[in-house]
Amino acid sequence: MKRLSTLGIAAALACMASSSMAAEPVIGLITKTETTPFFVKMKEGAQAEAKKLGAKLLSGAGKADGDNAGQVTAMENMIAAGAKTILITPSDSKAIIPAIKKARDKGVMVIALDSPTDPVDATDALFATDNYKAGVLIGQYAKAALGGKAPVIATLDLFPGHPVGAQRHNGFLQGYGLQSLDAKNNELAKPAEVVCMADSFGDRAKGQTGMENCLQKNPNINLVYTINEPAAAGAYNALKAAGKEKDVVIVSVDGGCDGVKDVAGGKIAATSQQYPLKMAAMGVAAGVEYAKTGKKVSGYVDTGVTLIAAKPVAGVDSKDTKVGIDLCWGKK
Structure with a gap:
């Protein structure tokens, strides 16, 4: 009886740990490059918001602006790692569409940041400068x-x-x-x-x-x-x-x-x-909300220009x- 009790406690702890991990929203951020200051700032905004809201952020990028293949690979890796929301600044607004469709078909919410896809409605939403x-x-x-x-x-x-x-x-x-x-x-x-x-x-x-x-x-x-x-x-x-x-x-x-x-x-x-930090922070917040409630954002959100x-x-x-x-x- 004592051994069964110990095993039961161990199982309960394992279950609690698993639930805790499952409760942590996983959000992906894919930028055009990793080194351009604009995208460095965007990543900073996403990291800060993810930490604030208790989410896990995965990040990836193409090797250079226009590297669609690199962005597709990053998206596939993030889905495999459990991301339920992916934020992306598309390098190729048309070529990325099939990868986005695959992600959305799997229940992943995809939000474009800064750059729209072509067509725009290929993603769930767009957070960007006008x-x-x-x-x-x-x-x-x-x-x-x-x-x-x-x-x-x-x-x-x-x-x-x-x-x-x-x-x-x-x-x-x-x-x-x-x-x-x-x-x-x-x-x-x-x-x-x-x-x-x-x-x-x-x-x-x-x-x-x-x-x-x-x-x-x-x-x-x-x-x-x-x-x-x-x-x-x-x-x-x-x-x-x-x-x-x-x-x-x-x-x-x-x-x-x-x-x-x-x-x-x-x-x-x-x-x-324009304000890339704001775009990314809003995207992460939307991802956390989706993980908690199942509610997706939609349409275009103007993040301002001065x-x-x-x-x-x-x-x-x-x-x-x-x-x-x-x-x-x-x-x-």
């Missing part, structure tokens, strides 16, 4: 900053077909008042004022090379749109090497801490700030770089 609006804001600022000069524009874009790249690019042109495309179009508009377009993949070195090539094509460029601030930094380096950095207005999107410092230092005229500029211009609402540093990427 990227078209972000582009509109810097387009409006750029027009005022040029002060009546005819625009001669270079665009340093992401890569062809990506929704975020298209939305920012086309929003910028719309904000400037040039011929553009709407927010649902994944093509890049090219009005006559755009004399050069280059794919930067959001990378500083590729941004510099793209800007160098654009200057060779047209040395009279006076306005540069960039997909993000690393690309903007590369563009500035190219312009400085050519002795043109004071003659060209650069505008960008992201509002990262280093990017806002470049605005304060005069390298970038203005940037639209124009940050060193010099205000008439008719365009902006915040200064002190505010930008205080809020960069959702930092408290």
Whole structure:
């Protein structure tokens, strides 16, 4: 009887331990890369929220922006590890769809962060900046900053077909008042004022090379749109090497801490700030809620955007770089 009692207690303890482990929500976060500051901040936000809410966070990424295979592998590994919610910033908005469908068919809630899938409803929800609006804001600022000069524009874009790249690019042109495309179009508009377009993949070195090539094509460029601030930094380096950095207005999107410092230092005229830490924290919270109640989030959640500029211009609402540093990427 004593042995049976001991075995019973051991079994009960094992059951309690198993229940405790089962009660811990497992949430996956898959970013485009592990090293880009934007995604580093996103991971920080997810880790902090997971710790706060008692969830286990699994993280993974592609080797570079555009590495769909790496993201598919990460998703499969997370499902095998028991993840019931996966947060993902899709590198390839179309190629990732079959993997997402498999996950959702298994009862996994999938939330896109920052970048939508194509179609958008391939995921349960999207938590992201309104990227078209972000582009509109810097387009409006750029027009005022040029002060009546005819625009001669270079665009340093992401890569062809990506929704975020298209939305920012086309929003910028719309904000400037040039011929553009709407927010649902994944093509890049090219009005006559755009004399050069280059794919930067959001990378500083590729941004510099793209800007160098654009200057060779047209040395009279006076306005540069960039997909993000690393690309903007590369563009500035190219312009400085050519002795043109004071003659060209650069505008960008992201509002990262280093990017806002470049605005304060005069390298970038203005940037639209987004909040990846907030996106990730909201995603983790939604995952925990799903684990507890079975309730899924759905649709698009706008996580906000703010124009940050060193010099205000008439008719365009902006915040200064002190505010930008205080809020960069959702930092408290």
